[in-house]
Amino acid sequence: MQNVIVAVGRFKAGPEKALFDHFAGRLQPSLELREVEEKKRLSGDQLKNREAELLLAQVPKGAVTVALDGTGNALSSRQLAERLGGWRDDGRRHAAFLIGGADGLDASVLARAELTLSLGPQTWPHLMVRGMLAEQLYRAHSILAGHPYHRD
Numbered sequence: 001m002q003n004v005i006v007a008v009g010r011f012k013a014g015p016e017k018a019l020f021d022h023f024a025g026r027l028q029p030s031l032e033l034r035e036v037e038e039k040k041r042l043s044g045d046q047l048k049n050r051e052a053e054l055l056l057a058q059v060p061k062g063a064v065t066v067a068l069d070g071t072g073n074a075l076s077s078r079q080l081a082e083r084l085g086g087w088r089d090d091g092r093r094h095a096a097f098l099i100g101g102a103d104g105l106d107a108s109v110l111a112r113a114e115l116t117l118s119l120g121p122q123t124w125p126h127l128m129v130r131g132m133l134a135e136q137l138y139r140a141h142s143i144l145a146g147h148p149y150h151r152d
Contacts, residue, residue: 001088001095003137004032006058007130008051008101011035019131023138031134034058044103052106055098063094065113068129069105072116077150081140083115088144097137099129 011017011033024031036054038047059065064087075083087095097117098109110116119132142149 001084001092002029002032002060003027003084004034004058004060004063004094004096005099005130005133006034006036006055006096007099007126008036008055009126010037011127011130016125016127016131019128020134023131023134026138027134027141031137033130045106047101048103048106049108051101052108055100055105055109056112059096059098060094062092063096064092064115066095066097066115066117067105067109067113068097068099068119068133069110069116070118070121070123072118074118074120077136077139078143080117080136081143084137084140085144097133099126099133101126 011020020033024033036051036058038050038054040050042050084095098105098113100106100109119129119136124132139150141147
């Protein structure tokens, strides 16, 4: 199954990108990153709505849609692996993980998601979330493959 991260904003060189690249490069098939950005000066609900449109337009057809949001389910690494394995075994070809901008995700994204996932109660910079998610996807892949990277 191909995992795709669709995120608001653009990476620049730096430690967050290096972390993402480190784990994304270890996944087979490789982890795809699709970045979206609104160029118009919008604010509040207008910006969240436009970001939602941009994010959802990048979700592959038929993909499992996972919204990253602080109000979501905080799954363990093993639970995430089980979800991914179940989707894979059900014949799902893609899983798209959506990361919003500074103001979070619009309600339309949350409504479309088959899973709303939280990385915990803390607030994380959205550029860092990409690397953290890439590591968890690599960890889930390792769990499913029986690789010793993950230790309970």
